[in-house]
Amino acid sequence: MTSLFRLRWGFAWPTAVAVSLACFAVAIASDAWAQDGSQRRSVTHSDGTGAPCDAGYRADPQGGACAPIVLPENAFATGLAYGEGRACKHGYLPSNGGDECVAVNLPDNAYLTERGDRWECDRGFARREGNCLPIAIPENGYLTTNTYDGGWDCERGFRKESSACVAIAVPEFGYPTNTDYGRGWECDRGYREVDGACVAVRVPENAYLSDRSYGRGWMCERGYSETTDSCSAIVLPENAHLDHNGNRWTCDRGFERRGDACVLRD
Structure with missing residues (x-):
């Protein structure tokens, strides 16, 4: 009897494995493709039956059913399982509690950032009270990319003092270091600083x-x-x-x- 059972199971178990694999493949296929033949997005919300919502739909937090995502003007569906399932187009940002997409107020001499919901000033301009105003560069100064420090710096041999570039008094046998700290100069090789002068070693x-x-x-x-x-x-x-x-x-x-x-x- 035992031998007969082993013999029958030996013929049956490959069939059982094949059927299980086939059912698993069908489940994956049905989950990956919508009924209309379009591929579903990877979402976790459910309509109450265990099936994920189609793209453009989101589970109602009250009832759990799949409801269409309401897209305001200048918005698009993200197809993501998290968030609101929608976002504003490039050049727009959410307003009125996120129910509207309004155009970014772009001032003169500014450009949209890569995300499209913020702006930065053009080179040579700095942000001031919602506008981009020209950077005032003093004589012997030049533009920099650091707008947090005024957007300008002084040429070699000069140092920032208020809104001007003041010449550094370099003694004989010395040279400017172009630094904002210290005395702003060092002695040439073979010389040492003594009482503000460069004396030969x-x-x-x-x-x-x-x-x-x-x-x-x-x-x-x-x-x-x-x-x-x-x-x-x-x-x-x-x-x-x-x-x-x-x-x-x-x-x-x-x-x-x-x-x-x-x-x-x-």
């Missing part, structure tokens, strides 16, 4: 100019160490060598420093 023998903003402006060559205003040759004790920078010495391996000598470790 005196480089001692066996030294070279340094690009560091701190210190004396010079560094000793390898094998020399810095003293007050000069570079002195480093005297290496026995069993010692110059360190990585070359301006000090350290003991060889197996030795340790004691005073100015390197001795064997205990």
